[in-house]
Amino acid sequence: MKVAFFSTKSYDKDSFTKQIPHFKHQFTFLEPKLDLDTAKLAAGHDAVCAFVNDHLDEPVLRKLAELKIKRIVLRCAGYNQVNLETADELGFKICRVPAYSPEAVAEHAFALILSLSRKTHKSFNRVRDNNFSLEGLVGFNLAGKTVGVIGTGAIGTAFCKIALGFGCTVLAYDLIESKELKQIGVNYMSLDELLSDSQIISLHCPLTPGTKHLINPQTISQMPDGVMLINTSRGALIDTKAAIKGLKSKKIGYLGIDVYEQEEDLFFRNLSEEILMDEYISRLMTFPNVLITGHQAFLTREALEQIATTTLFNLDEMAQNKPLTNQIKLLKQF
Incomplete structure (x- = not known):
């Protein structure tokens, strides 16, 4: 053909x-x-x-x-x-x-988590300027943290296994529970329980009318203060305005996204010589605790x-x- x-x-x-x-x-x-x-x-x-x-x-x-x-x-x-x-x-x-390769996306999600938790992206830029100071680079251990996984399809399953390997307690929410994941120590619970009990939340569900803006003012309010939120699935799972408010209030302590609600006219293009007209992603990039990649999680x-x-x-x-x-x-x- x-x-x-x-x-x-x-x-x-x-x-x-x-x-x-x-x-x-x-x-x-x-x-x-x-x-x-x-x-x-x-x-x-x-x-x-x-x-x-x-x-x-x-x-x-x-x-x-x-x-x-x-x-x-x-x-x-x-x-x-x-x-x-x-x-x-x-x-x-x-x-x-x-x-x-569900592992490709799951591994990228963890790359975002590790970069945010250990500030390696900031350290990289410092060292290139001959700045070897450790001030402001204090991170946290992943071992012992509670990680919530929303969506346990192929990618979510791969992510859960990585999280368990880091010594995390893994909570999960999905309409269909995986017997395999239960057997290796993943705990399924309601979405409300997951949101309130997780220090790190990673999104691995499809975008549907029911999941659009799954992360919104109400669900953000249920999360613990300083939560880390990761999205490598679909941009519109997160209400960007609500995420910005969550960052400003420090309810969201870290945000790592490989997808963005209005990415269509931005991602997969070189706009380095242009002024970004999207005020929301421009605002997100002003936060020191936000890490954005351009829909590259699949790219292996x-x-x-x-x-x-x-x-x-x-x-x-x-x-x-x-x-x-x-x-x-x-x-x-x-």
């Missing part, structure tokens, strides 16, 4: 190019993200390959349908960017990559290889009209 590949970055092209010789598909690598203005670039293709910030809302889906394109492969696990009702109405077939060689392999496998099944292993159930309600 001929595939229009949107939001292409160099690492995407490299990882897919290595795998393409083993599959019978032709790719047109396109730098622009997919939206209503760029959808026309898919003309003449059989399928579209999209990423997390590409638009697959009703107008874009109808435009793709006009172009006779009814196949979409997402090179990501989440699919909150897809209008499932419209996709179902128009008869789209959509596949995703359900798992691509192993994960990129798995993303490419699974996406190409999904295209193979589509081309051969086979049952789709990784098809999104279009009628599923979030």
Whole structure:
């Protein structure tokens, strides 16, 4: 099949190019993200390959349908960017990559925790200026701390295992409890109990109407003073305004995020020569106890290889009209 590949970055092209010789598909690598203005670039293709910030809302889906394109492969696990009702109405077939090295994201979450707890990012900058003072760099041990994990899917499970390895007490909340995690010492409880009892809280749940702004003024008020909050899942799980207020009041003692509620026009781009017009992320970056990375938690060689392999496998099944292993159930309600 001929595939229009949107939001292409160099690492995407490299990882897919290595795998393409083993599959019978032709790719047109396109730098622009997919939206209503760029959808026309898919003309003449059989399928579209999209990423997390590409638009697959009703107008874009109808435009793709006009172009006779009814196949979409997402090179990501989440699919909150897809209008499932419209996709179902128009008869789209959509596949995703359900798992691509959960350890990559879990390890990055811990990188944020360790950087914030031991201030290694500050130390790095000091030493480059020949400043070897230890003033202001006092951190805290992770061993013995209580870590709350919201969402224990593949990534949350990997995160729990790392936390246990550090000697943490691990609390968890999920609609479906894992027998495996219970057996190794993870304690499931209600969300209210987790929020009030955890010194570190890490988010690993999908973005749905029910989880949007899961972290809000009310839930923040339930947390202990000085809590560390980590988000490597989806930006809109956190109400950014509420997080800023929590930081100002010192209710939130540390904030580490790899995703951001309004990241679409910021992340994956070099804006070093521009003035950021987003006042909320600009405000977040003024706090000394906030660490932001630009949606890189997934970015390991192993994960990129798995993303490419699974996406190409999904295209193979589509081309051969086979049952789709990784098809999104279009009628599923979030």
